Amino acid sequence: MSVLPILRWPDPRLATACAPIGQVTPEIARLAQEMLDTMYEAPGRGLAAPQVGVLKRLFVMDVNGAAGPRNPRIFIDPVIEERASETMVGPEGCLSLPGIVAEVQRAIEITLRWTDLDGTRRREVLSGISAVCAQHEIDHLDGIVTLNRVDAGQRSELEAAYGA
Template sequence: MAILPILVAPHPVLKQKCEPVTDVTDDIRQLLDDMLATMYDAPGVGLAAPQVGVSKRILVVDCAPRDADPQPMKLINPEILAASDDLSTYEEGCLSFPDQYADVKRPARVTVRYLDENGTQQEIEADGLLATCIQHEIDHLDGIVFVDHLSTVKRGIIMRKLQKLMRGKDRAAAAE
């Protein structure tokens, strides 16, 4: 398994709508494994293919507590079939927005249909952190990032902080 580079906002790939996977091949399965390795290495609880520069409708999540056994999920062509009217708020972050966090309201429960790594259709009902994580990653597949759910002011603050952080990293790399 390879650790893939994670794109950082405002990279244009992060704002593109992804293409569906037409055939679950060994290359797709390898990408899923590489994405999981990348997510765990980061560390994160979810990762969508566009975050690693691949415009395909693929995501991985693992919301298990760090001290528990991993519970990785690999979702191909996920779609939300139903969402609850009641909302929950989580402080979200994103591997494409390093060290940036904000409260985001989303449906508390969702029903999701997807293909697994064998190309078999699956359906799950998710709530809590898993529901939030899956919705966050599906947003990525539609070219939506978590700051798009924030007010213009909050989004601007996060984007300025991110630009400042990235300039600092660029300067540190140049000094080495």
């Protein structure tokens, strides 16, 4: 497969809500594999389709990143059904905002529903880093970047550091 170019903020495609995929096709399976290749090469723990210029509801993740054995996951048309009321604030990086780490508040647990590459609907409770990563990637599918999740003061500092 191939490594795809990753869009950088403020590319307007990163602020665009993505369309549902519906039926899983060989083209979607190929895109998912190319996204995994791109994520591992970057390296990162997650990558959403709009980050490679495809405005479809698809993301890939491997919370082990480059540090552990590979555990790639592919999420098509993901929907967060529930979020825990308990939250945590932690550092988040983004492949579309290289060099920027934001302190973002996220639910510590979510219930996620999605379609896998076989076309099977799945549902799973994710917690910890898996929940945080999935929320970050779903934000991308909704046209939201980490800068949209921080207060005005932190955003100004991060934009200045990024050079925006």
